[in-house]
Amino acid sequence: MARTSTEEDPDEAWVVALAAAVGGAPEAGVGVGDDAAVLDAAGHVVTTDTMVEGVHWDDRLSPADVGFKLVAVNVSDVGAMGGRPQWATLAASVPTPMDRAWLSAFAEGLQAGLRRWGTRLVGGDTTRSPGPRVFSLTVGGQAPRPVLRSGARPGDHVWVTGALGRSAEAFLAPAPGPEAMAWLRRPLPPVALGAALADAGLVHAMLDLSDGLARDLGRLCRASGVGARVDPASLPGGRPLVQAVAFGEDYELCFAAPPAASDAICSLAAMYGVSVSCVGTFTPSPELVLIGHPAWPAPAFDHFPRGPA
Ligand SMILES: [Mg+2]
Known part of the structure; x- marks a missing residue:
């Protein structure tokens, strides 16, 4: 029978070390290590996912696909907490001179994703990148009864x-x-x-x-x-x-x-x-x-x- 160690995960270890270094998880809820952080007893949740050109996508995706997928990967984490996404902020780092046609197609895909999952873009920031395009979306929502990773029981x-x-x-x-x-x-x-x-x-x-x-x-x-x-x-x-x-x-x-x-x-x-x-x-x-x-x-x-x- 195949077995795999359930003890090692370098990504997880790194994230936990980072959280410890900067002061740890919010007191009210679940912080680092779940799909999204639970901020309070009302079940407000927040998550961030980043897509880097050349790492998370290549020319198999159109600019509009990239915008849509950026929403999808984030709302996926909110849904995994048992939550519904509500709002988003976008951080975009793009090389100059800006390719406006590329960005407007990206925005179209982003909007299609936001609309599909009933999420509103409420803010963001754009900076110049000396390297590849990098987009980071933060999505907040509400999970009245948040479901964590830690509740599975033998026999489930x-x-x-x-x-x-x-x-x-x-x-x-x-x-x-x-x-x-x-x-x-x-x-x-x-x-x-x-x-x-x-x-x-x-x-x-x-x-x-x-x-x-x-x-x-x-x-x-x-x-x-x-x-x-x-x-x-x-x-x-x-x-x-x-x-x-x-x-x-x-x-x-x-x-x-x-x-x-x-x-x-x-x-x-x-x-x-x-x-x-x-x-x-x-x-x-x-x-x-x-x-x-x-x-x-x-x-x-x-x-x-x-x-x-
Ligand atoms: Mg996840």
């Missing part, structure tokens, strides 16, 4: 929404299909379903899949102090295992829920037009097991490159 089922590995196919396959390319360019995270699952009290823990099921489920397990057994035959999307679990940019939800909630979860997901799949079970022992496989596939993409150790 592991659920995922949608299909896994579409962006992976777009990156890795020699001739990716149109569905894969569309998801790479304009992912559609099931934000409203995340909020509805939280409101209904059906889930114990949740996150969005940005770095692949292997890494992200590992994070959820570590935060919850549990392990999980995943059945590869149940992973939705029908793509090769490496694409389904070891790439990322899925922007689907992964959540923990008690078996008794299964019917209610399926009904709610159907109401929102989102498919859901039960792919495994959480266990008391801390390993992440991929049933029938000697090892989890090695990560196929790391959008947070690290230099030599």
Whole structure:
């Protein structure tokens, strides 16, 4: 059986060290390390995601796609907290002279994303960049019953929404299909379903899949102090295992829920037009097991490159 350590994650360790150095998490809620920070008892949440040209996109994305995707990756984190996005601020760093046609197409995509998820741009800042274009969006919203990564219990089922590995196919396959390319360019995270699952009290823990099921489920397990057994035959999307679990940019939800909630979860997901799949079970022992496989596939993409150790 495949096992992966649930103890190491250099990204996580770095973020925690940074938070400690600058004074830590807000007192009222959950700070660093979840999909978004919970600011207060009213469930105000805030998150930031950055896209760097050449790291997070290349010429497979149009400028409008970049604007749309910047919204999508941020609202995905708000939905993963069980929240609804409300407002956003944008920090843009662009080379001079400014390419106005590029920027106006970017703005069009940004606006389409904001409109889709009912989010208002309330401010921002633009600076000159000596290097690539860099866009950072901060999104705030409200999660009346925030769902953290830390609530999974042994015996809970592991659920995922949608299909896994579409962006992976777009990156890795020699001739990716149109569905894969569309998801790479304009992912559609099931934000409203995340909020509805939280409101209904059906889930114990949740996150969005940005770095692949292997890494992200590992994070959820570590935060919850549990392990999980995943059945590869149940992973939705029908793509090769490496694409389904070891790439990322899925922007689907992964959540923990008690078996008794299964019917209610399926009904709610159907109401929102989102498919859901039960792919495994959480266990008391801390390993992440991929049933029938000697090892989890090695990560196929790391959008947070690290230099030599
Ligand atoms: Mg996330």
